Amino acid sequence: MSSDKKPLNLSLTRRAVLKAGVATAAVGAAPMIIPSKAWGYANEPSGSTVTLGFNVPQSGAYADEGADELRAYELAVEHLNGEGDGGMMSTFSSKELKGNGILGRKVEYVTGDTQTKPDAARASARSMIEKDGAIMITGGSSSGVAVAVQALCQEAGVIFMAGLTHSNDTTGKDKKANGFRHFFNSYMSGAALAPILAANYGKDRRAYHLTADYNWGYTTEEAVRTSTEAMGWDTVAAVKTPLSQTDFSSYVAPVQASGADILVLNHYGANMVNSLTSAVEFGLRNAQSNGKNFEIVVPLYSRLMAKGAGENVKGIFGSTNWHWSLTDEGSKAFVKSFGTKYGFPPSQAAHTCYVQTLLYADACERAGTHDPCGVAAALEGFEFDGLGNGPTLYRAEDHQCFKDVLVVKGKENPSSDFDLLEIVEITPRDKVSYDASIFGGELGACNSG
Amino acid sequence: MELSAILLQVLNGLDKGSAYALIALGLTLIFGTLGVVNFAHGALFMIGAFCAVSLQKILTISFTTIDESKTDFLGNPAQIHTPYVEKWFGEAVGATMIDWAVPLAILLAIPVMLLVGFAMERGLIKHFYKRPHADQILVTFGLAIVLQEIIKAYFGANQIPAPAPDALIGSFDFGVLLGFDPGTIIYPYWRIVYFLFAMVVVGAVFAFLKFTTFGMVVRAGMADRETVGLLGINIDKRFTIMFGIAAAVAGLAGVMYTPINSPNYHMGMDFLVISFVVVVVGGMGSLAGAVLAGFILGILESFASMREVIQLIPGINQVVIYLAAIVILLARPRGLLGRKGVMES
Numbered sequence: 001m002s003s004d005k006k007p008l009n010l011s012l013t014r015r016a017v018l019k020a021g022v023a024t025a026a027v028g029a030a031p032m033i034i035p036s037k038a039w040g041y042a043n044e045p046s047g048s049t050v051t052l053g054f055n056v057p058q059s060g061a062y063a064d065e066g067a068d069e070l071r072a073y074e075l076a077v078e079h080l081n082g083e084g085d086g087g088m089m090s091t092f093s094s095k096e097l098k099g100n101g102i103l104g105r106k107v108e109y110v111t112g113d114t115q116t117k118p119d120a121a122r123a124s125a126r127s128m129i130e131k132d133g134a135i136m137i138t139g140g141s142s143s144g145v146a147v148a149v150q151a152l153c154q155e156a157g158v159i160f161m162a163g164l165t166h167s168n169d170t171t172g173k174d175k176k177a178n179g180f181r182h183f184f185n186s187y188m189s190g191a192a193l194a195p196i197l198a199a200n201y202g203k204d205r206r207a208y209h210l211t212a213d214y215n216w217g218y219t220t221e222e223a224v225r226t227s228t229e230a231m232g233w234d235t236v237a238a239v240k241t242p243l244s245q246t247d248f249s250s251y252v253a254p255v256q257a258s259g260a261d262i263l264v265l266n267h268y269g270a271n272m273v274n275s276l277t278s279a280v281e282f283g284l285r286n287a288q289s290n291g292k293n294f295e296i297v298v299p300l301y302s303r304l305m306a307k308g309a310g311e312n313v314k315g316i317f318g319s320t321n322w323h324w325s326l327t328d329e330g331s332k333a334f335v336k337s338f339g340t341k342y343g344f345p346p347s348q349a350a351h352t353c354y355v356q357t358l359l360y361a362d363a364c365e366r367a368g369t370h371d372p373c374g375v376a377a378a379l380e381g382f383e384f385d386g387l388g389n390g391p392t393l394y395r396a397e398d399h400q401c402f403k404d405v406l407v408v409k410g411k412e413n414p415s416s417d418f419d420l421l422e423i424v425e426i427t428p429r430d431k432v433s434y435d436a437s438i439f440g441g442e443l444g445a446c447n448s449g
Numbered sequence: 450m451e452l453s454a455i456l457l458q459v460l461n462g463l464d465k466g467s468a469y470a471l472i473a474l475g476l477t478l479i480f481g482t483l484g485v486v487n488f489a490h491g492a493l494f495m496i497g498a499f500c501a502v503s504l505q506k507i508l509t510i511s512f513t514t515i516d517e518s519k520t521d522f523l524g525n526p527a528q529i530h531t532p533y534v535e536k537w538f539g540e541a542v543g544a545t546m547i548d549w550a551v552p553l554a555i556l557l558a559i560p561v562m563l564l565v566g567f568a569m570e571r572g573l574i575k576h577f578y579k580r581p582h583a584d585q586i587l588v589t590f591g592l593a594i595v596l597q598e599i600i601k602a603y604f605g606a607n608q609i610p611a612p613a614p615d616a617l618i619g620s621f622d623f624g625v626l627l628g629f630d631p632g633t634i635i636y637p638y639w640r641i642v643y644f645l646f647a648m649v650v651v652g653a654v655f656a657f658l659k660f661t662t663f664g665m666v667v668r669a670g671m672a673d674r675e676t677v678g679l680l681g682i683n684i685d686k687r688f689t690i691m692f693g694i695a696a697a698v699a700g701l702a703g704v705m706y707t708p709i710n711s712p713n714y715h716m717g718m719d720f721l722v723i724s725f726v727v728v729v730v731g732g733m734g735s736l737a738g739a740v741l742a743g744f745i746l747g748i749l750e751s752f753a754s755m756r757e758v759i760q761l762i763p764g765i766n767q768v769v770i771y772l773a774a775i776v777i778l779l780a781r782p783r784g785l786l787g788r789k790g791v792m793e794s
Contacts, residue, residue, distance in 0.1 A: 033555070061715065063606035118451050239756050242767045246719045249640070249756035250461045254454055257633045258756075273608045274710050281637040281709070283620040308711055310610030324522065339523045418522070 002400060011299035032346055039306055041371045042449020043135045050105040050370060052077070052136030052357070055125050056163065058113040062141040065304055065349050067370050069139055069163055070111065072350035076357035080107045086356060087337035091330040091386035096365035100200035105165075105363055114140050114225070125149045129156050130216045135370050136161060138356050141349060143167030143216045150179035151413050157449020159372045161356040164349040166268075166300055168219040170440025171400035174236065177446040178372055179380055182301045182427065183352045186216070187434055189299045189319040190223030192405040192427035194231050194243070196317060201295050207338055208260035210251055212267050213240040219265045224299050236260040241308035243271065248278040261289035264297045272298060273308040280312040283447055301408055306420040313420060315408030320406045322351040323423055331388040359394070373446040391429070397436035399443065402429045453624060453633040457752040460623065464709070467647035467745025471702035472720055473727040474651060475548035475695035480736040481671045482688040486582050488590040489749055491724065492597055493562065493696045497703025499600055501554035501611045503526045508534050508547045524715035535548030535701055551707055558700045563764040566696025570689050593717065601714035613639040639708050644703050650698060651740055657694075658736070667691055671734070686743035726774050732787025746770050751764055 030245060045051070054073045059068035078084045082099030089097050110132040112124025121140065128134040137153050138161035140146050146165035153160035154176040162181040166189070171181050197205075207228060209220040217240070224237050236258050241251055252275065253287050255263050265275050265282055279285070279296055287294035301318035324335045324345035334354065338346040346354070359379065367374035380396035389403035407425040414420050472494055479487045519527035535543030573592060577585045585685035612618070617638045626632035658664035670677045670684040677684045703712070710716065722727065727746055731738030752758060752771035765772075777785065 006768055031710075061606060063715070186557070214574075237756055239759065241754075244719070246716065247465060249464070250458060250751040253457050253461050253635070256635065257451075257454065257457075270713065277610075277709070279709060281618075281620070281639065283635055283637070286619075287632060304607055308608035308610060308713075310612060310711070312610075338525060345522045369767060415519075415527070416521070 009412050017334065040070070040448065041373070043107055043129065043133045045133075045135060045370060048105055049108045050102050051132055052107060052109045052110060052360075053125065053128035053132065053137040053412070054109055054139050054353075055112040055121060055128065056112050056139040056353075057116045057135055057145075058111070060118045061117045061360045063140045065164065065302070065347065066114070067349045068350040068362070069141070069302070069353040072338065072346060072354040073109065073139070073346075073357060075341060076354045077337060079106045079107055080357070080361050084341070085333075085337050088330050088334050088354070088387055091333050092358060093385040094362045094364070094366070094384045096362050102361045103370065107327070107361070114142075114145050114149075116142050116145060118144050119130075121145040121149050122152050125152055126156075129153075129158055130147050134158065135372075136360055136375075138406050139163040139310050139353060140165060143170055144214065146170050146181075147215075150174065151161060154178045154444070154447055155261060157372055157447040158362065159375050161360050163353050163356070164302075166220070166369045167216040168439050169215060169441075170224065172219075173441035175441045175443055176401075177376060177399075177443045179267070180356070180359075180376075180394065180401075182356050182394075182401045182424055183434070184319075184321045184405050185400065186220040186223040188223075188405050188432040189220065189440075190225075190227035191298060191299070191368070191432045191434075192319050192407050192425075193224065193317065194227035195409045195431075196425050196426075197228060197262075197297060198231040198233075200317070202292070204263050205233045205292075206260045206290065207233050207254045207262040207297075208234045208236050208258055208266050209238035209264045209266055211238055211253075212244055217266050220299050221432050222369070224264055224297075230268075233272075241271070241275070243247055245271065246274055248275040249282070251275070252278040252282050252284070253382075254288060254311065255279075256284060256294065262297060263293050264299065266299060267307060268300055270308070272305050276309050276312050276316070284372075285312075285315070300321050301421060302349065303418060304349075304418060306410060307417060314412050316410045317424065318410075318421075320348050320408050320421065322348045323406055323408060323421060324418070325389060325423060325426070326406075328386075328388060328390070330386045334388060339351065351388060358387065362431050371448055390426075393429075397437075397443075398441075400436075402433050403427050407431050416449045450631075453629045454755065454757075455752075456623070457634045457636075458755060460634070460636050460640075462748025462751035463483045463644050463744065464747075465750060466744035467644050468702055468720065469724060469727045469747050470740040471635070471647050471650060472699055472724040473731065473743050474654060474736060476724055476728050476737050477731070477734060477739040478654075478691055478695040478698070480728070481572075481736070482691045483574070483578065483716055484584050484588070485578065486793060487574070487763060488570065489593040489722065490589075490695075490699055491719075491721030492593040493565065493699040493705040494706075494720055495561025495597060495600065495714065496565060497558050497562055497700025497710065498611075498707050499703075500605065501557040501702060501704045501707045502604065502609050502712060503555050504554040505547070505550040505611055508532065508550055512536070536608075551611055551613060551704065554704045555701060560703045562697040562700030562717065563693040566690060566693035567702075569696070570692040571764075574692070575689075593721070597714045599652030604714065606714060608711035608713040609792065610711045611707035613642075617642060618759055621630040623785060624690050643705050643709065647702070650701060650792055654694070654698060663687065663690075723770060726770055730774050730777050730784050732784030734788060735784065735786040738784055738786030742763070745785075746773060749773050 010289050021270050027028045055067040079087045112128050114121035123136045136159045140163040143165040146162045150160045160179040168186050172381045209221050211217040267275050296316050298318040301320045335345050363378035364377045367378040379394050382394045385391045392403035403426045408421040411422045458707030476490050509532050511532045514529045516527045516529045521527045534546050620635045620637045727742045753766045
């Protein structure tokens, strides 16, 4: 029996190899995320439920902060589905949310562990989008994670509602059309803190910065330096410290002899707890320099960090996005709801995550669709109130929320484990606003998948 | 660069070096006696620190009363928590006990760490004596992860402050003592205590090995285990005790370190890699080498953190220990005080 098939030619030419290489590269360069896209947009819900993806650190150094974020998300889902006391839904200026889920669909959720590592966070977000059909991803406690996951969500065509991320870059040079941030940023911290520092410590001061050696540290140092130097302060030195550093004594010890009379700790989390502990240990809080009392400043405070630092935070200024002791109706409703369910007040991370979930749901209702481009359009330029920070704008140009910023101080006589910070000043939003173009970056076009 | 700045960094290096030396001493003891590369040793340091945290929590176990005149964050009558020790021993004595929780934790840490050491050695590590070093590293590293996850599950991931007693908070001005301007060489009291404590522990371990019969047998076993066994001495039992002692040394280093860095579940891992570098630089199996290398590398790390040095060589603060290790090992391949034949085939 004969065959007219040609024998398979296995010999490879240089041209064939090059073609194969180009084809492989093209496949590799194509979008790697393949969410389900039945009709119009990625992961469009077809049944009676809609799935949200909560991507928070469940392991690693920020696991406690992540646990508080998750509590807030669970509470938000309860409220959206009409369970519990409704929390901030009753104080929110928009009245679209009725407690019947989102667009009549019951809200369900899946969770992922960011591990506070960009790669792990992207992997867990990808899994929630591809396998679980999550239509929105939210959460996180790090700017590195936020920037990485935001880029992935842009690529996948889902909305990203950032959790705790403070770097200017998240809505600056790395901003994306599908990403939105409610939390404040380094620039706002600097702008809010500088006048208070000048009023309390004077305008003739010499500052020494210790800065965590990564993106957030740089933007925070720059923001605080710019704002304080504009007030008349002089910057003696700025030293970068490794993120893995645990004992800061060798960085703190030379500060007093440098001629500085202010130490600014551009550190967060364990870095902040350890550097502040070293600074207090070396007597800086009680020291005199240039004929003035030596002072320490922590630009970004969180209650969980303050708890780790213990008594060392007393009297030290910093800024925060929100605090449970605020007395507006929205904050009171949220603290009551959260405190009744969990037995302690929420952190600022919990607050921003809860608010982001409500804002997303409300945007879907106002847009009448889950389509990311419709939701993004509803969020852009949205003015709202009643969510704990006073009148707030989701600016269209960079997807950054503009609202009042709190300047806080470590409390001298705390009455409990969570009563560690006192609000010194609520800086109005016009004092912390800036031109959207100053941090560069392009939003690009919205992607629906 | 001023002399005062140099002296300041030498002092800084001493307390860092003390911690490295204590951990590396324990590692070397275990390696020298049992031949085991113990990657769980950092976890022992961490468990020691959590002995201090635990004692602090025990001493602050409180009974609750309601104060109708105050309200909590939800507007309910405030709960006032009063530690039982203040009720049982009086307010002043109870408050002093809580204040001195960290030094008192030494009394808790010694038996706890000995038990943990015995349990670790008898329960797991003895089954790996004849296995390759790679297996020992894997099993002890796995054990370290399990231990830190247990601590995290119980105490959480955040750091927990465990401050020094009020009497030892503050710093001493060495500058004035040495004729420099005030405030140029200041050094916290607790770090002085830590350095002296480390010296006492190191001295006690050396004295124990040098001047007791038990120590003499252990040293003989470290030199030639087989011959000591042939003499009818149960060297394994003694080595198990040495494992417990090594665990206690690491644990005590951890207890006293808590006021310097508020402990969290990860603190052991932070010290582990550097401690291994210290052991290798000091010379595998050399106790004196471990202590010497601990201090040298601690001081070098402090110098590399100086602003002037970082400006001269950016990034040097992150790699100085490893650079120093390379230089020392190139010049002395067996480490500073390493002996021929240890870890050599």
